[in-house]
Amino acid sequence: MxxxxxxxxxxxxxxxxxxxxxxxxxxxxxxxxxEKQDQLLDSMDLERERGITIKSHAIQMEYTFEGQDYILNLIDTPGHVDFSYEVSRSIAACEGALLIVDAAQSIQAQTISNLYLALENDLEIIPILNKVDLPSANPEEVTDDIVDLLGCDPEEIIHASGKTGFGVDNILEAIIKRIPHPKGNYDEPLQALIFDSVYNSFRGVETYFRVMNGSIKKGQRIKFVATNKEYNADEVGTLKLSQVVRKEIKTGDVGYLITGIKDAREVKVGDTITDAKNPTTKVLAGFEDVKPMVFAGIYPVDTEDYEELRNSMEKLQLNDASLVFVPESSAALGFGFRCGFLGMLHMEIIQERLEREFNMTVITTVPNVSYHAFKRKDPDEIIIVNNPTDLPDPSSLDRVEEPYIKATIITKSDYIGNIMSLCIEKRGLITNQTYLTTERVELTFDMPLAEIVFDFYDRLKTVSKGYASFDYSPIGLRASKLVRVDILLNAQPVDALSSLIHADNAHNIGKKMCEKLKELIPRQQFDIPIQAAIGAKIISRETIKALRKDVTAKCYGGDISRKRKLLEKQKKGKKRMRQVGNVEIPQQAFMAVLKLND
Known part of the structure; x- marks a missing residue:
């Protein structure tokens, strides 16, 4: 050990x-x-295409230092705020962390929040100044920033470059000398923490764990504490670039386990694995439940695929424990799921993974957040509103509370004015403004989470020319004046397009939505009125004019394959559309709300 x-x-x-x-x-x-390639641990196609890490990746390395062989278990984590749950789970399986700071960009919002996560778990922090070979690098100034943040000596900060490999030997030396070895007792009953799992269609669920006490052997009878079920350890091993089978994984080590479980619901991330015959008395704390920030409905295009979508979501949840979903139904879209995500990027990635990995074509409704409604009759009873259609009748309402967040934005001082006007437009209140250096400012706002859900992050990057970094944490609920804006197509309400909006913005947003839908909904053989309504009051209206039948548009000349191509293209588009009453709504219309400012 x-x-x-x-x-x-x-x-x-x-x-x-x-x-x-x-x-x-x-x-x-x-x-x-x-085997060498760039970003080797980013194994998903989606990660390589977008150049971001979505999943934490564990890998074992062997290194000889001063004549002694060491085993180094490395977990590479994502950097985006939407995947912070992945980071918190990785941290729980480690004793140390390499805190990397870009020598050109200095400390950003997510650097600080990930550092606090690591400090809460008492990890040994090794600060590393990366990209020192860049012409724009400013190592002296950034070193001072790290010293202010960590309170360490400037000599403790390792200068390195991931591109050229400069300083890697110093990093490995620091890992061995400064990170403590795992603590635990080999003679105690088995106690292992599950920190991740993946679904393999041939072998069932593969569970990744870290042994805290005891050891796990091949063929051993083991028990999962949360589900109280027993299994045989068919195969155990360590995680190198490919899995390496071992007879035993001992205290302090990280490995994988295959038990032949086929049902994804039987494995819980954060659960304790123990010996079935001699179970441990101490259950590991696991991870706190994830709090979804953004809710959206995911529906299969074809209602018959509902069960298949459920299975796909369960398998995806194994691999991404921060996905939360419950069944729901909609008058317009049939049966589907109400899903909770950690942010808009997370939602986009889940939708993309469902389409790529499970071949499911889905429709996603307008994202929103979770509100609390209180009625006049019983002011103590909380009605949780995850879907705008759950909001009680306005006449019986006492008040609606919406979630607020504390937003931290670190930016260059040149962009303060732009960022403040954006945050005030989004109903934000500035609570603090600190100059970290003469060039860099930290702004703190209290903002409604609902305003961040849509396009806030994109617009923040635009107004700051990409120089602002953003991080947030929930601070509870506050009473707010919210109304439900319904969209009526051809006098039929479309529940999937309803949204809860602050009363001051309702008229403006209702008008913009009608205009946007007028552009997106194809013309029919009859006039289609599009209306936005609050309760029984219509606040905006647009009309899509009827289409005259164009019988002369035959595809003259050329090969039959020209016609066939057009027909195939049309067929694909048709599949994604939905009949609502007798008006076809394309998928883009459901997401139109997100791009109202374009």
């Missing part, structure tokens, strides 16, 4: 975590020349 080190890499987006992980793997000889 004295020769095992478990550590993770934490940083803001694009500060070079995955690239530095590549250099560590090269330096320890964990990858052969054939």
């Amino acid at each position: 004295k020769h095992i080190r478990n550590f993770c890499i934490i940083a803001h987006i694009d500060h070079g975590k995955s690239t530095l992980a590549d250099r560590l793997l090269d330096f320890t000889g964990s990858v052969t020349e054939r």
Whole structure:
């Protein structure tokens, strides 16, 4: 155990975590020349295309230092705020963390929030100044920022470059000398923490765990504490680039387990694995339940695919424990699920993964957040409103409370005016303004979460020319004047397009939605009125004029394949559309609300 080190890499987006992980793997000889590629641990197509890390990735390296062999278990984590739950789970399986700061960009919002996560778990922090070879790097100034943040000596900060491999030997030396070895007792009953799992269609659920006490052997009868079910450990092993089968995984080490479980619901992330014959008396604390920030409905395009969508979501939940979903139904879209996400990027990624990995074509409704409504008759009873259609009749309402967040924005001082006007437009209240240096400012706002859900992050990047970093944490609920805006198509309400909006913005947003839908909904053989209504009061109206039948538009000349191509293209588009009353609504219309400011 004295020769095992478990550590993770934490940083803001694009500060070079995955690239530095590549250099560590090269330096320890964990990858052969054939296997080498950039961002090696980002195994998902989606991660490679977007250049972001979505999942935490665990890998074991072997390194000889001063004549002694060491086992280093590395977990590379995502940097985006939407995947902070992945980071918190990785931190729980480690004793140390490499805190990476970009020498050109300095400390950003997510650097600070990930650092606090690590400090709460008493991890040993090794600060690393990355990208020192860049022409725009400013190592002296950034070193001072790190010293102010951590209170460490400037000599403790390791200068490195993930691109060239400079300083990697110093990092490995620091990992061995400064990160404590795992604590635990080999003679105690088995106690292991599940920190991740994936679904393999051939072998069932693969569980990733960290052994806290005792050991786990191949063929051993084991028990999962949360579900109280017993299994045989068919295969255990360590996680190198590919899985390596072992007879036993001992205290302090990280490994994987295959028990042949086929039902995704039987494995809970944060559960304790123990010996069935000699169970442990102490159950591990696990992880606190994830709090979804954004809710949206996900519906299958074809109602018959409902059960298949449920199975796909359960398998996806194994791999992404921060996804929360419950069944719901809609008059317009049939049966589907109400899903909770940690943010808009998370929602986008889940939708994309459902389409790619499980071949499910889905319709996503307008995202919203969870509100609390109180009636006049019984002011103590809380009605949780996850869907605008759940809001009680306005005449019986006493008040509606909406979730607020504390938003931290770090930016250059040139952009303060733009950012303040954006936050005030989004109903934000400024609570603090601190100059970190003469150039960089930290702004703190109290803002309604609902205003952040849509396009806030994109617009923040636009007004600050990409220089603002953003992080948030929930601070509770506050009473607010909210109304439900319904959209009527051809006098039929479309529940999937309803939204809860602050009363001051309702007229404006209702008008914009009608105009946007007029552009997106195709013309029919009859006039289609589009109306926005609050209760029985119509606040805006647009009309899509009827289409004259165009019988002369035959495809003259050319090959039959021209016609066929057009027909195929049309067929695909048709599949994504939904009949509501007798008006077809394209998928873009459901997401139109997100782009009202374009």
